[in-house]
């Protein structure tokens with residue numbers, strides 16, 4: 001049985017396992033947080049070029065977050081010490097910014113989560129560094145389509161499994177695989193909350209979607225097999241077969257008629273090429 005909980009916005013929230021149903025004030029809070037996170041990714045576009053280090057990009061994210069009145073949610077989160085995650089090529093997610101330089105032909109995911117007035121805006125996009133190989137650009141394009149096809153299923157009366165299924169069908173039609181070890185998640189006043197949003201599954205399964213639910217959809221799609229392995233740093237997840245991996249993420253809220261995407265790019269830069 002799925003447990004739903006209508007929450008009052010002015011109360012501190014805890015992780016109870018129930019799926020929270022939020023009201024209009026919470027939508028307003030998520031709109032602000034989501035917008036700042038999206039603006040940060042927009043602002044990164046001219047900086048994501050060959051030769052820049054992932055640490056330099058992290059500095060830009062942190063400064064922009066603070067200037068925008070937010071706090072980087074990942075800074076100090078479970079021991080993570082940076083303001084975003086940057087995952088290059090075969091890195092699936094949670095890449096740690098540092099001295100590594102981006103080079104021509106790389107693909108990279110930058111994942112930004114900000115807290116504004118207590119609300120979390122969580123979003124990521126892929127970047128092509130210089131001219132990317134066709135097979136990399138094709139993976140990135142298809143992964144974005146997976147996210148948006150999942151979002152199309154995000155409406156009251158549907159189930160989480162409808163989202164998962166739409167993503168899986170599209171990915172597997174291109175002979176890609178869907179990562180199983182990491183999921184989307186409930187989001188709001190907590191960074192990671194119920195429900196778990198898996199990106200592969202059967203239609204009609206899982207919790208029913210109701211107005212007021214907030215969660216992320218963040219499919220990780222691999223050219224090769226879906227198995228991942230964790231590096232010794234305890235964060236960086238890579239594809240076991242070292243094949244390329246791509247990911248996009250939006251934070252959304254279920255409305256009476258469908259959903260609202262809190263993290264859409266105000267500049268229209270949701271997916272490359274960012275001309």
Ligand code: MF3
Pocket residue numbers: 074077078080084085094111112113122216218235249
């Ligand atoms: N932003 C990631 C997500 O989409 C979580 C990063 S947690 C960190 O859920 F600690 F790795 F930064």
Ligand code: CO
Pocket residue numbers: 122184185216218249
């Ligand atoms: Co997330």
Ligand code: CO
Pocket residue numbers: 111112113122123124249
């Ligand atoms: Co994220």
